[in-house]
Each structure stands twice: as structure tokens, then as C-alpha cells.
Amino acid sequence: xxxxxxxxxxxxxxSLVGEVCPHCDSKIFPPRDxxxxxxxEASQPYKFSGRGQxxxxxxxxNPPAGHEENAPYTVALVHLDEGPMVTAQLTDVxxxxxxxxxxxxxxxxxxxxxxxxxxxVYGYKFRPRLLPA
Amino acid sequence: xxxxxxxxxRPLRKVGIAGYGAYVPRYRLPAREVARVxxxxxxxxxxxxxxxxxxxxxxxxxxxxxxxxxxxxxxIDPGEIRAVWVGSESHPYAVKPSSTIVAEAIGATPHTLAAxxxxxxxxxxxxxxxxxxFVGSGMAKYALSIGMDIAQGRPGDALEYTAxxxxxxxxxxxxxxxxxxxxxxxxxATDTPDFWRRAEERYPEHGERFTGEPGYFKHIMAxxxxxxxxxxxxxxxxxxxxxxxxxxxxPQRMAKSLGFKAEQIEAGMLVAWIxxxxxxxxxxxxxxxxxxxxxxxxxxxxxxxxxxxxxxFCLRTTERLLSRRELSPATRFYVERRTEIDYATYARxxxxxxxx
Amino acid sequence: MASTAEVVVAGVGLIPAGEHWTESLRSLALRAMRxxxxxxxxxxxxxxxxxxxxxxxxxxxxxxxALLADFAGYHGIEAYTLEAGGASGGVAFRQGYLAVAxxxxxxxxxxxxxKMTDKVGPAVESAVASNVDADHEAVQGVTPMAQxxxxxxxxxxxxxxxxxxxxxxxxxxxxxxxxxxxxxxxREIRAEDYRRAPMVSEPLNLFDAAPIVDGAxxxxxxxxxxxxxxxAYPRVRVGGSSVACSVVxxxxxxxxxxxxAAAESAARALSQAGVGLExxxxxxxxxxxxxxxxxxxxxxxxxxxxRGWELARDGAIQSDGTIPVSTFGGCKARGDTGGATGxxxxxxxxxxxxxxxxxxxxxxxxxxxxxxxGGAGATAATHVLVRLDGC
Numbered sequence: 001x002x003x004x005x006x007x008x009x010x011x012x013x014x015s016l017v018g019e020v021c022p023h024c025d026s027k028i029f030p031p032r033d034x035x036x037x038x039x040x041e042a043s044q045p046y047k048f049s050g051r052g053q054x055x056x057x058x059x060x061x062n063p064p065a066g067h068e069e070n071a072p073y074t075v076a077l078v079h080l081d082e083g084p085m086v087t088a089q090l091t092d093v094x095x096x097x098x099x100x101x102x103x104x105x106x107x108x109x110x111x112x113x114x115x116x117x118x119x120x121v122y123g124y125k126f127r128p129r130l131l132p133a
Numbered sequence: 134x135x136x137x138x139x140x141x142x143r144p145l146r147k148v149g150i151a152g153y154g155a156y157v158p159r160y161r162l163p164a165r166e167v168a169r170v171x172x173x174x175x176x177x178x179x180x181x182x183x184x185x186x187x188x189x190x191x192x193x194x195x196x197x198x199x200x201x202x203x204x205x206x207x208x209i210d211p212g213e214i215r216a217v218w219v220g221s222e223s224h225p226y227a228v229k230p231s232s233t234i235v236a237e238a239i240g241a242t243p244h245t246l247a248a249x250x251x252x253x254x255x256x257x258x259x260x261x262x263x264x265x266x267f268v269g270s271g272m273a274k275y276a277l278s279i280g281m282d283i284a285q286g287r288p289g290d291a292l293e294y295t296a297x298x299x300x301x302x303x304x305x306x307x308x309x310x311x312x313x314x315x316x317x318x319x320x321x322a323t324d325t326p327d328f329w330r331r332a333e334e335r336y337p338e339h340g341e342r343f344t345g346e347p348g349y350f351k352h353i354m355a356x357x358x359x360x361x362x363x364x365x366x367x368x369x370x371x372x373x374x375x376x377x378x379x380x381x382x383x384p385q386r387m388a389k390s391l392g393f394k395a396e397q398i399e400a401g402m403l404v405a406w407i408x409x410x411x412x413x414x415x416x417x418x419x420x421x422x423x424x425x426x427x428x429x430x431x432x433x434x435x436x437x438x439x440x441x442x443x444x445x446f447c448l449r450t451t452e453r454l455l456s457r458r459e460l461s462p463a464t465r466f467y468v469e470r471r472t473e474i475d476y477a478t479y480a481r482x483x484x485x486x487x488x489x
Numbered sequence: 490m491a492s493t494a495e496v497v498v499a500g501v502g503l504i505p506a507g508e509h510w511t512e513s514l515r516s517l518a519l520r521a522m523r524x525x526x527x528x529x530x531x532x533x534x535x536x537x538x539x540x541x542x543x544x545x546x547x548x549x550x551x552x553x554x555a556l557l558a559d560f561a562g563y564h565g566i567e568a569y570t571l572e573a574g575g576a577s578g579g580v581a582f583r584q585g586y587l588a589v590a591x592x593x594x595x596x597x598x599x600x601x602x603x604k605m606t607d608k609v610g611p612a613v614e615s616a617v618a619s620n621v622d623a624d625h626e627a628v629q630g631v632t633p634m635a636q637x638x639x640x641x642x643x644x645x646x647x648x649x650x651x652x653x654x655x656x657x658x659x660x661x662x663x664x665x666x667x668x669x670x671x672x673x674x675x676r677e678i679r680a681e682d683y684r685r686a687p688m689v690s691e692p693l694n695l696f697d698a699a700p701i702v703d704g705a706x707x708x709x710x711x712x713x714x715x716x717x718x719x720x721a722y723p724r725v726r727v728g729g730s731s732v733a734c735s736v737v738x739x740x741x742x743x744x745x746x747x748x749x750a751a752a753e754s755a756a757r758a759l760s761q762a763g764v765g766l767e768x769x770x771x772x773x774x775x776x777x778x779x780x781x782x783x784x785x786x787x788x789x790x791x792x793x794x795x796r797g798w799e800l801a802r803d804g805a806i807q808s809d810g811t812i813p814v815s816t817f818g819g820c821k822a823r824g825d826t827g828g829a830t831g832x833x834x835x836x837x838x839x840x841x842x843x844x845x846x847x848x849x850x851x852x853x854x855x856x857x858x859x860x861x862x863g864g865a866g867a868t869a870a871t872h873v874l875v876r877l878d879g880c
Contacts, residue, residue, distance in 0.1 A: 058638035064615035
């Protein structure tokens with residue numbers, strides 16, 4: 001059972017907290033302490049709004065272990081408004097077809113569980129925006 | 134009985150609702166689907182349809198969204214929330230509080246209390262009652278109380294028609310910053326076994342018609358009447374009233390018995406479209422009221438929890454409510470957002486199909 | 490460049506890729522190792538470099554270097570595993586090349602082996618998914634197939650190419666595999682089959698993806714002065730060798746439609762070999778997913794951005810085309826063998842240059858390139874092989 005691994009990442013997983021580079025103002029997600037743009041140290045926390053657009057997506061029919069209960073599910077690359085790209089499942093899609101460019105927003109959902117007896121892993125997913133823009 | 138035992142509960146400092154937020158999942162199971170599978174389509178339907186949580190949702194995820202909506206309206210620093218309390222009868226863990234995860238997700242940790250509450254359908258209002266005391270005593274500036282449930286009904290049982298999913302979160306704070314102020318509150322509890330679930334059991338049991346008179350009606354009546362008497366108010370003083378909603382008929386009957394007209398309970402009546410959200414029921418009804426109320430409206434809220442008890446609250450809305458409520462999605466957005474599912478999909482979502 | 494010794498591919502051996510229920514990780518490897526030794530029985534390896542990616546998770550076995558050296562009877566030699574996901578084969582080949590080119594090792598054997606079929610069920614998907622970013626992609630249920638599907642969808646969206654644009658890669662691979670007795674799929678497919686194929690991860694259909702199967706391939710690298718003058722086959726040397734890395738997670742890529750590691754390592758290997766793209770007679774590229782074949786062709790320079798699919802459409806990649814690929818069936822039809830793929834590619838390129846390709850022979854083949862990718866292009870290992878009498 002993996003306990004500390006997910007616990008370490010709870011800030012970014014639950015609330016999409018990343019980093020902002022104090023040198024070049026790049027917004028960074030997931031946090032990685034060294035700015036991928038200017039290469040300098042960047043460990044200042046930054047909370048993303050959760051808004052973004054679908055950049056690409058697909059539906060997974062053969063899930064890896066731990067994801068069988070949720071299958072089939074859609075995964076996407078989401079381009080956050082603040083700049084970074086993030087990988088996440090899409091949820092609550094409803095009857096509308098997913099399209100590249102679809103505006104989405106972050107929600108905190110169950111990602112997986114460590115079996116019947118293990119901990120529940122929560123994290124970010126994205127859904128079509130609840131309110132019209 | 135000593136007069137002090139029946140007087141309304143008022144804290145030393147006045148407390149109000151600094152922010153509120155609802156959450157209802159998008160899936161809907163029509164009652165006619167349940168009837169189709171179990172009774173060949175011929176049973177009387179207690180509601181139109183109920184809300185069903187998706188595969189990746191549980192009381193924790195739903196509480197997080199409702200809490201974020203409440204934060205949106207309250208516009209406060211989450212570090213100032215010193216209690217995060219989640220009331221439910223469907224906490225994902227039997228041991229490990231939902232509250233710590235919710236607290237983490239909204240940024241209220243680590244300088245906070247976190248605990249889970251349980252009293253059937255009044256677990257949420259129980260947490261609000263305690264938050265009034267917590268904030269009213271000056272121990273904390275803000276407290277977050279949530280009532281949220283993914284109600285479970287035994288397949289084929291009458292409760293399966295109505296056992297829904299949803300609830301609401303309330304941030305309580307100083308009356309002077311509030312969207313609605315608590316004028317007074319009252320609680321009434323007895324040992325009444327109308328509905329229960331043993332620790333190792335999956336589905337609850339209920340006493341059928343015993344849940345009516347000795348349960349629901351007796352306790353709501355007692356709490357409402359005691360609160361109105363202690364505050365010197367009568368039914369016609371209230372612009373809105375919200376009662377616990379296990380179905381459409383019970384709250385309508387309750388309103389009539391207490392002297393309320395149909396239009397007074399209309400704004401908060403959501404059960405026909407989302408079902409009985411258990412610990413979320415009265416609280417999500419209240420959010421719908423707050424979404425449309427005018428300033429300076431008197432609102433009565435009375436919950437009911439089997440086992441049994443009722444919490445009653447007398448609230449007065451403020452001017453501030455009108456501008457702040459636009460900052461988060463109105464409850465009607467959640468109610469109107471629907472994807473209809475059939476019984477088979479519902480059974481899969483609710484884990485009624487054994488995968489191993 | 491520092492002066493290095495000339496490295497020759499002295500022997501190659503490979504076994505059929507497929508589902509070898511009766512064979513274990515060790516027995517598969519041994520068969521390929523013996524086949525390679527049969528090419529040059531007089532050359533005893535002083536080093537064994539193992540290419541493998543999933544033995545720890547699917548066979549519960551690490552430490553393959555010592556294990557296989559012992560079982561093959563190579564006592565006391567230097568032996569260890571190189572791993573870079575699907576590029577393990579090319580990376581291990583590079584290690585063999587570096588060892589021999591340095592002059593410190595005279596004869597090195599590279600053995601790529603993968604045993605996929607001892608485990609079944611979602612645990613296998615999880616093991617394969619260890620190729621993606623565990624904390625930020627796998628936790629969301631992303632697999633290498635899902636990555637390829639997202640890249641393919643974006644490609645079709647940006648280029649406006651038709652939904653069957655990538656069909657040619659599968660068609661060519663399958664056609665070439667018909668005459669390869671070591672191939673897993675030996676049935677030709679038609680354009681119509683591709684268009685009607687079911688989706689496995691939209692827009693990826695059944696013929697856009699190659700499942701990973703069991704396999705083993707070995708090559709023997711030797712310093713050329715260790716060989717006798719009586720070669721059984723035309724001599725092939727390693728003209729260029731390069732490994733480059735990019736990022737692991739798709740969301741960390743600067744440009745989803747460019748593979749900088751593939752571009753970089755190919756450019757360096759070609760430059761080292763003194764060979765231009767137009768001089769290549771064949772290219773064993775990483776076609777485990779048809780989209781990566783298209784992107785590799787673009788990134789390496791055979792086509793402009795967004796036009797790699799046209800090479801497939803126009804037949805340029807056929808065995809009689811301007812740049813034949815997957816000459817024995819590639820990952821798609823010969824079979825993708827995970828960490829062993831890069832060694833299969835190198836071995837097949839050598840067989841072509843030595844005129845040992847049988848019915849798959851590319852006429853007049855003198856210079857070939859082999860490139861394998863790890864993940865979605867996180868690692869690229871490229872080798873340019875040159876027939877000595879033809880350069």
C-alpha cells in the first residue's frame with residue numbers, strides 16, 4: 001500500500017497548487033523547483049484557477065490496475081489558462097461530445113483506491129464548465 | 134419543566150452565515166425506473182427523480198466542491214477557519230475523518246479543528262448548531278459546517294426511490310459580516326429507533342410507518358414550536374421555511390400542521406428533482422432559499438435526523454446576501470444540470486454490482 | 490571527436506517475436522545469444538549488456554546481467570542491464586558500442602529480451618504504464634497507448650489530415666512481415682481493413698498500435714582488428730551512435746508534434762557517420778504506434794512538419810520506395826518486443842546490409858539507420874550502420 005507517496009503530493013493533487021518562477025514569472029505545474037523555462041530556482045507556491053481548455057484527449061478501455069472500476073474513462077491534456085499543460089481525466093462530461101478547445105474547470109475527485117482496504121487517492125480532474133462563460 | 138430548559142439557544146456573540154454553497158451531482162435516476170425494475174412500473178412514485186453520484190464522487194469530493202462554493206461567497210482567508218466539520222451517514226471511511234481531507238483541500242489546515250459528525254439526516258445541522266456555539270463563544274472567527282450524503286437504499290426497498298446524493302456547506306462567522314444572521318436556534322432529541330444501520334451492515338433498516346408520527350412529525354413539530362414560542366414568532370412572520378425532505382408529502386404535511394402556506398416552503402423544496410439528500414436535505418434546501426430571498430427575510434429551517442432529533446434555526450437575511458450570492462453557482466444550476474441514467478447504470482455507480 | 494576504434498557488428502541472432510508460453514525469460518535470451526554466437530563462434534564476449542524494461546515487474550527479476558551471463562556460460566564477465574523504456578535496446582547497443590569503441594572491451598554482446606506473457610490482467614497494463622510519468626500521468630490512468638492516442642488526435646486536428654492518413658505505416662509493415670518467418674503477424678492488411686478497424690483508444694484503431702510480445706535478439710560487437718579476414722558475411726560497422734533525451738510526460742513537451750530526442754540523436758549519429766539522409770537505404774524506425782512513425786520521419790527530416798503521413802500515403806516507405814521502413818515488419822507486424830526492440834532493429838538492419846534478408850532484401854542496401862524510442866519520445870537511440878565495402 002502506498003501511503004506517503006500520495007500524501008506528499010496532496011497540495012498539488014487536491015488544489016492544483018504549483019509554483020511561480022520569481023525570475024521569469026512562468027507558472028509551473030506540477031511543481032518541480034527548477035523553472036523549465038529559465039532554469040533557475042522556482043519554489044514559490046502558486047494556486048491555479050483551475051480553468052483551462054482541452055488540448056487533446058482519448059478514451060481508455062484497457063485500464064491499468066487500480067483504474068478498472070472507473071473504465072472506460074477519458075484522459076486529456078488540458079491547457080491551463082495560466083500556461084502549463086496538465087494531464088488529467090475528464091469527468092461529468094454528460095451527453096456533449098468532448099472536443100479540442102472545450103473550456104473545462106478543475107474539480108477534486110477520487111482518482112483511485114488502493115483496493116478495498118487501502119486509502120482513497122483524491123486528485124484533480126476536469127469537467128465542462130458548470131456555468132456558461 | 135424549568136423555563137431555562139425550553140428557552141431558545143442564543144450565543145454570547147451574534148453569529149451568521151458568512152458563505153454558503155451547494156453541491157448536487159449530475160446523474161438522475163427517475164423514480165419510474167426503480168418502479169419498472171421492482172414493481173413492473175405500477176407503484177406510486179414519491180418523487181420524480183433523484184440525484185446519483187458518479188463513479189469518482191463521494192461525500193469528501195462533494196463536500197470539497199460545496200465548501201469551495203461557500204468560500205467563493207464568503208471571500209475570507211481559509212486560514213481563519215478554525216473548525217471543519219462534515220456531517221453525513223455515508224462517510225467514505227469508518228475511521229479517518231472526511232473533514233481533514235476537506236480542510237486540506239480548501240486550505241484550512243493545519244491550525245484547525247476537524248471532525249466528522251453523524252446523526253442520520255441531521256448530522257449537518259448538528260454541526261451547524263455546534264459551529265454557532267464555537268463562533269458565538271469567541272473561540273473562532275469562522276467555522277465550516279457541511280451536511281452531505283450519498284444516501285444508500287436497499288435494492289427493492291421503498292427508500293430506494295428517494296435516497297439521493299447532495300448537500301451544502303456553510304461558513305459561520307460574525308453576524309456583522311453575514312449574509313444571514315442566526316436569531317436563535319433550538320434542538321430536540323429523543324431515543325426513537327425509527328431508522329438505523331448496524332455498524333457492519335451495508336443498507337439501513339427502517340420502521341416503515343413508525344418513521345412518520347413518532348419520528349419525523351413529532352420531532353420537527355416539537356423543535357419548530359419551541360423555537361417559535363421562545364422567539365415570539367408565528368408561521369406568518371416567516372418569508373420562507375425549509376423542512377427536512379424525505380419525500381414531497383412529509384414536508385407539505387408538516388408545513389400545513391405548523392400553519393405555513395405552500396408558497397412559504399416552495400423555494401426550498403428540491404426533493405422532487407434530487408431526492409432525499411439525507412444530511413444534506415434541509416441544508417441544500419436552505420441554499421436554494423438564500424439564492425432567491427430578499428434582504429431582511431425571516432427564514433425557519435428545521436431538520437430531522439432519525440434516531441431521533443430535530444435542529445431548528447431562525448435566520449434573518451441581510452443586504453449583503455444579494456451581492457455575495459452571485460459569486461458562486463446558484464443551486465438551480467446544479468439541480469438543472471442532469472444526465473438521466475437507467476437502473477443498470479445506477480446499480481454500477483452505487484456499487485451494487487459485486488466485482489469481486 | 491576523440492579517436493575511437495572501429496566497431497563492427499560481428500554477429501546477429503534473433504528469435505521469432507510472439508507468445509512463447511513454453512519459454513522463460515532465460516530460455517528466450519539464451520536462444521538469441523546462441524544464434525548470435527553461431528555467426529562468429531571464435532569470439533568470446535568480455536561483456537554482456539542486457540536490454541530489458543519489464544523483467545522486474547513482470548517476472549519479479551532484476552539483476553539480469555549476472556543471471557544471463559551465468560546461464561550462457563560466460564563466467565566472471567562484466568554484465569548488467571540498460572533500461573530506457575522502449576529504447577532499452579538501442580541504449581544497450583550504445584553501451585556495447587561505447588565499450589568497444591573505447592578500446593577497453595574487445596568483444597561485447599548485446600542481448601535484448603522481454604517476457605510479456607507470464608503475467609495477465611491489469612497488472613500488465615500497469616507495468617507497461619511505468620513508462621509514463623508515474624506521479625502525474627499514470628495516477629490519472631494514462632498508459633503509453635493513451636499518450637499516443639492524444640498525440641495522434643492532436644496531429645489529425647492540426648494537419649487536417651484524413652482519419653486514415655496513417656494507414657500506410659501498418660500496410661507496409663504487414664506486407665513486409667508476410668515473408669519474415671520471425672514475424673508475429675504475417676498477414677497482409679488492406680486499406681479497407683484499416684478504415685473499418687475498431688477503435689482501441691480513439692483515434693487510434695486496432696492497426697495503429699502494436700501490442701508488446703515476447704522476444705529476444707542479440708548482436709556481437711567487436712573491434713575490427715579482432716576479426717579474421719575470412720568473414721562469412723560482408724562486414725558492417727557502426728558508423729554513428731547517439732542517444733538523446735527529451736521529457737517523459739506528454740504535458741511537459743514543448744511541442745506535442747515534434748520529437749526533439751529523435752531529431753537530435755539522428756542528427757548526431759548521421760553526422761558522426763558522415764552520412765546524409767538521402768544516402769540511407771533503409772530506416773528501422775519506432776512504429777509501435779503509427780503516429781510516432783510519422784512524427785519520427787518529420788523530426789528526423791524526411792518530411793516537413795505535419796507531412797510525414799504523406800510519405801506513407803505515397804509509398805515512399807515501401808521496400809521499393811525512397812526510404813524503406815520496417816523492412817521485416819517493424820514493431821507493428823514483426824512485433825514490438827519492449828526493451829528488446831532496439832536490438833531487433835539493429836540486427837535486422839545488419840541482415841539487410843549483409844544481404845541476408847531473404848525475400849525481404851532491400852536491393853543494394855549499404856547504409857541503414859535504426860532508431861528506437863522510449864515512452865512518447867523521452868529517449869531516442871539511433872545507430873547508423875554502414876557496410877564496409879560500400880561506403
